[in-house]
Amino acid sequence: MSELGEQTLESAPAASRPVRLSEAREAAGLHIAALAAALKVPVRKLEALEAGRYEELPDLTFARALASSACRQLRIDPAPVLEQIPLNPKPALRDSDSTINAPFKPASEAPAASPLTWLSRPALLGAIALLLAALVVMFLPDMEPADVVQGAPDTAQEAAAPAAPAAAPGLPIFQPSEATPGAPSAPAGEETTGPADTGAAAPPTPSPAAAGAAPTAPTSAAAPTVTPEAPAVATPPGGAVLQIEASGESWAEVVNGTGTVVLQRLLQRGERVEFSAAPPYAVTIGKASAVQVKLRGRAYDVASVARNDVARFDAK
Known part of the structure; x- marks a missing residue:
């Protein structure tokens, strides 16, 4: 009885290998590297499929899809080959005791956003800077005069x-x-x-600039001349x-x-x-x-x- 159990365990992996895929490739005289190039997959993945090393592939769905593509390339029926590849295992249900008491936190209890969090965003800081610059430009012409x-x-x-x-x-x-008749003008x-004309009784008040230039007026009035560099312009x-x-x-x-x-x-x-x-x-x-x-x-x-x-x- 024990010998029969050992033979069953040894034959299970062999039955899961897609033997017909490798046999069909060898019968077609096609090297495994040439078939991998035609399917545009690495050689190691095709070798793992033919050897039944499904753990080296992404999943069993990928293995079945690769086997179907290889059968189409070799022009054989893919059904016998796919029968040798196991299906994906059904997901096992978890123990309800380990998940029934999982903590649940509703969205309404989420922590409220702090104003400091908004201020730390670069986009908001850039908008505030542009607003301040616009205010400065608006009020700058009023302050300049x-x-x-x-x-x-x-x-x-x-x-x-x-x-x-x-x-x-x-x-x-x-x-x-x-x-002021008789007085020299500029x-x-x-x-x-x-x-200004404030009346005959009010004497004229000379400005500081006119007082500084007063000593030179009689000299210029005594001998007025015209130089070529400064021609007179009529009023x-x-x-x-x-x-x-x-x-x-x-x-x-x-x-x-x-x-x-x-x-x-x-x-x-x-x-x-x-x-x-x-x-x-x-x-x-x-x-x-x-x-x-x-x-x-x-x-x-x-x-x-x-x-x-x-x-x-x-x-x-």
Whole structure:
């Protein structure tokens, strides 16, 4: 009885081997490497299939599929070969005692996301950075004119010192002013300063720049000459092209058509400047509410072009 059991155990592996597959290949005179190349599989997998070493293959389903492909290549019936390959074992049911008490955690008990977890995401940080940059760009134009107004007095004081000596080397032509007869005026086409018309009883108040240039006026008036480098430009028939009169302290900058800065300083209350040569002029007023501007004798509304009390316009 024991001998019969041993013979049954020894014959079981042999029966599971697809013997007919190897016999059909050898009968066709086809080498195992050639068959593996035709099936596009490694030789070791085909050898494991013919030897019945199914543990070297991915699973029994793969083994049966490979055997069917080999039978089609050898042009034999695959049914007898597939009978020699065992089927996949049925999955065994687990013990209910080991799984019935498995912990169950519903989705509602999942831990709530912390705000710090959202902030640690790169996409959210990038969106916050873009939002902050957009806010800075929106409010930057409103803050820039305020910086110009605050820094205007310091710039005007630094530029006022060299402004007076700069008028000495030139040899301008002086013309009498209508407001103060007999007094020398500034060069034609450049800056003309003087007090506003406040009445006959009020004496004119000279500005610091005019006081520094006063000693040179009699010398120039005694011998007026014209140099070829600075030709005289006639004043337009209607008067000055640009006239700025300050009703309070205000910083002003005027650049003529050649790109030369003809005025860049702080205007005192009651001071008036006129320009008539080399238009157009690029004008910047630091305190637009404290000045009155005339273009060719007509009043110009500075408040309409002012932003944060800083006006920029072109006088043509």
